[in-house]
């Protein structure tokens with residue numbers, strides 16, 4: 346269960362694989378799409394800068410990781426989210442390289458499941474030629490998420506600097522149409538893979554509960570994005586939460602379940618491969634990384 350690094354791939358870049366669980370031949374782990382730095386002011390909406398700074402112990406910024414979960418089974422791989430691709434932000438877009446170094450060939454990925462359609466989760470779904478990055482995969486998205494980004498008034502719902510999120514989502518989904526499957530959450534969408542509605546960060550956001558032997562691991566996506574703010578201050582609005590109140594209610598429900606079941610979770614933007622557990626801490630919670 347330890348993190349291990351080794352050299353692999355053409356670039357000989359060190360690749361970190363974080364193992365989440367192993368059950369027989371099946372393995373659940375994360376690899377990295379890279380990372381980017383977010384100023385403290387972008388981590389929250391509505392709180393005073395000095396309040397945020399105090400909560401962060403004085404930190405001015407956060408290195409946000411991009412952790413891609415991979416489920417390996419004899420019949421092929423399932424990958425959770427696609428990373429940011431080459432055109433979103435410097436420091437991200439390393440998924441294909443990381444997968445290759447981890448021994449995951451793009452051709453052997455059978456399913457790609459999205460938590461939501463923000464750029465850092467969706468834009469890696471197309472290669473440089475605009476074709477699906479995983480040529481043999483079916484791509485799965487919640488119906489609510491697909492519908493949200495296709496609303497007629499979507500541009501009016503987004504702040505001006507995030508309208509590109511909407512045009513980007515529409516462009517990527519359009520190219521993926523022949524291999525894109527929509528699902529309704531609160532059901533098992535693939536064997537041993539339950540999609541749980543965790544709305545708020547986006548209206549159709551889902552998390553995934555993966556059954557590995559007798560254990561269930563939650564792939565939380567962006568329901569929990571920061572190791573302090575999302576856990577110790579779950580009622581605060583995240584900087585990128587579309588519906589703040591809904592996201593807060595989702596976080597509390599999810600944190601309560603993860604803590605009471607002592608369940609392992611993985612957060613897309615959390616440190617050290619995203620792996621950890623949740624503990625109750627007073628009236629709120631604490632993230633135990635590792």
Ligand SMILES: [Zn+2]
Pocket residue numbers: 463465466567613614
């Ligand atoms: Zn994200």
